[in-house]
Amino acid sequence: MITRRGLLEGAAKIALAAGSAAPAAISAKAKELPDFLSPLLPSGTREEAVLDALPGKKPLIKLTYRPPNYETPVFYFRSAITPNDAFFVRYHLAGIEAVDAKTWTLNIGGEGASGRAQLGLADLKKLPAFEVTAVCQCAGNRRGLLHPHVAGVQWSYGAMGCARWKGARLKDVLELAGLRKEAVEIVFEGADGPVLAQTPDFAKSIPVSKALDETTLIAYEMNGEPLPHWNGFPARIVVPGWTATYWVKHVSQITAVTKPFDGYWMKNAYRIPAGRFPVADQFLSQESASNAPITEIVVNSLITSPFDGTRVHRHRKTAIDGIAWDGGSGIRAVEISIDGGKSWKEAKLGDDLGRFAFRPFSFDFVPRKHGRLVVAARATNRSGQTQTQEAIENPAGYNNNVIHTITLDAV
Amino acid sequence: MRWTGIVAAAALIPAAVCADEMPVRLKEAPGISIVEGRCGACHSLDYIVMNSRFLDGGNWEAEVTKMIKAYGAPIETEDAKAIVDYLKKNYGE
Numbered sequence: 366m367i368t369r370r371g372l373l374e375g376a377a378k379i380a381l382a383a384g385s386a387a388p389a390a391i392s393a394k395a396k397e398l399p400d401f402l403s404p405l406l407p408s409g410t411r412e413e414a415v416l417d418a419l420p421g422k423k424p425l426i427k428l429t430y431r432p433p434n435y436e437t438p439v440f441y442f443r444s445a446i447t448p449n450d451a452f453f454v455r456y457h458l459a460g461i462e463a464v465d466a467k468t469w470t471l472n473i474g475g476e477g478a479s480g481r482a483q484l485g486l487a488d489l490k491k492l493p494a495f496e497v498t499a500v501c502q503c504a505g506n507r508r509g510l511l512h513p514h515v516a517g518v519q520w521s522y523g524a525m526g527c528a529r530w531k532g533a534r535l536k537d538v539l540e541l542a543g544l545r546k547e548a549v550e551i552v553f554e555g556a557d558g559p560v561l562a563q564t565p566d567f568a569k570s571i572p573v574s575k576a577l578d579e580t581t582l583i584a585y586e587m588n589g590e591p592l593p594h595w596n597g598f599p600a601r602i603v604v605p606g607w608t609a610t611y612w613v614k615h616v617s618q619i620t621a622v623t624k625p626f627d628g629y630w631m632k633n634a635y636r637i638p639a640g641r642f643p644v645a646d647q648f649l650s651q652e653s654a655s656n657a658p659i660t661e662i663v664v665n666s667l668i669t670s671p672f673d674g675t676r677v678h679r680h681r682k683t684a685i686d687g688i689a690w691d692g693g694s695g696i697r698a699v700e701i702s703i704d705g706g707k708s709w710k711e712a713k714l715g716d717d718l719g720r721f722a723f724r725p726f727s728f729d730f731v732p733r734k735h736g737r738l739v740v741a742a743r744a745t746n747r748s749g750q751t752q753t754q755e756a757i758e759n760p761a762g763y764n765n766n767v768i769h770t771i772t773l774d775a776v
Numbered sequence: 777m778r779w780t781g782i783v784a785a786a787a788l789i790p791a792a793v794c795a796d797e798m799p800v801r802l803k804e805a806p807g808i809s810i811v812e813g814r815c816g817a818c819h820s821l822d823y824i825v826m827n828s829r830f831l832d833g834g835n836w837e838a839e840v841t842k843m844i845k846a847y848g849a850p851i852e853t854e855d856a857k858a859i860v861d862y863l864k865k866n867y868g869e
Binding site: 408413430560629633 | 827828839
């Protein structure tokens with residue numbers, strides 16, 4: 366039987382395997398498990414979460430077993446590309462069938478198309494292939510860190526990842542079925558589904574303009590490998606810049622519609638209050654007077670090293686490393702504060718893997734005094750948007766881009 | 777009986793692609809068997825513990841109502857009331 370202690374020892378091992386000293390917070394002591402999870406999380410989340418490996422995956426932070434919701438531990442974000450076997454897993458409904466690549470088919474049609482098309486995986490791969498490096502981030506990433514807490518999957522920092530996605534352009538696939546000018550939205554459905562027939566199946570739509578964007582793909586490769594089952598094998602929709610809710614996994618049906626799609630997962634879920642967030646990419650056909658569907662990823666950053674609570678030495682160089690990302694404007698600057706936000710200095714940006722990717726940053730400083738240092742990172746994108754001090758309230762707890770803060774102990 | 781239908785549907789998910797689900801132990805209290813049976817038919821019970829302890833009685837009632845109205849969970853009024861009572865007492869704010 367797997368015990369918490371066993372899982373914890375696993376955590377210490379992966380930390381070592383990742384080439385980093387195992388931080389105190391994930392040492393092999395069961396009582397220290399809560400320290401591995403943010404103290405901002407609900408107490409019940411901290412009691413229930415464990416490190417657990419899904420088949421083919423590294424041990425990730427298990428929030429729920431069925432449907433599986435597993436987040437990526439922060440140390441994997443020390444690399445700008447998230448490994449496939451450490452990439453987060455998020456499902457809404459538990460009817461998840463294995464998909465056979467040989468028999469899988471993708472059907473394209475709908476009243477917004479003049480014809481229909483059916484593609485197998487080999488057909489999809491025959492179309493011109495394109496690659497994009499992009500962040501896939503759950504709309505609810507960091508929900509669990511909000512105060513007051515709101516109901517939902519209590520994610521901390523790891524409901525996201527950045528990968529090199531390769532596939533056919535969605536626009537090329539739509540062309541095979543003859544997209545009509547009357548089409549307003551493109552609807553995606555996956556091979557997975559609900560447990561009960563009466564539960565609304567997971568289906569999402571995007572505006573035609575976004576569907577025709579050259580970066581919107583039907584991806585069959587992730588970091589040069591087939592997609593892991595848990596990340597949408599054999600093919601998933603990739604909508605760079607937009608939150609992961611639109612990146613439908615195991616995609617099997619693409620429908621061009623001439624009226625706004627009224628499925629539950631569009632009309633009732635993934636909505637944000639109208640006008641409360643700075644949004645560049647609106648989804649007008651889905652907006653109501655009071656709310657709108659969530660669209661692009663808000664600018665954000667994460668300190669990946671050192672971990673919160675780490676001891677550092679006076680008069681010795683200390684490096685603050687991390688990543689920053691946004692919905693596709695690209696990162697202009699990351700500033701670091703070592704005095705709890707009173708003053709800020711610019712960090713050095715690392716390799717630019719494209720405007721949709723994680724952008725590494727690094728900042729060196731030498732602690733001069735004994736005691737507690739409150740270190741924060743704040744990213745600004747090329748549109749001038751930056752992170753917030755306090756979360757912008759919204760019922761489902763989306764778009765949390767509150768400045769990430771850690772505490773270091775200088776000795 | 778409808779109830780057996782739900783269990784059968786859950787059992788149809790191929791074991792090979794299911795997570796190796798560890799049993800989630802909820803607090804022993806009146807109503808637990810209804811919660812385990814009804815809620816556990818569609819999702820693991822860690823959903824409940826994860827969402828504690830910050831929801832009040834009204835919030836838990838809203839969650840159960842959402843499961844019935846939005847997700848189509850076939851739960852009769854009497855059972856729904858027992859589930860809300862259990863969640864409020866054992867996993868409430």
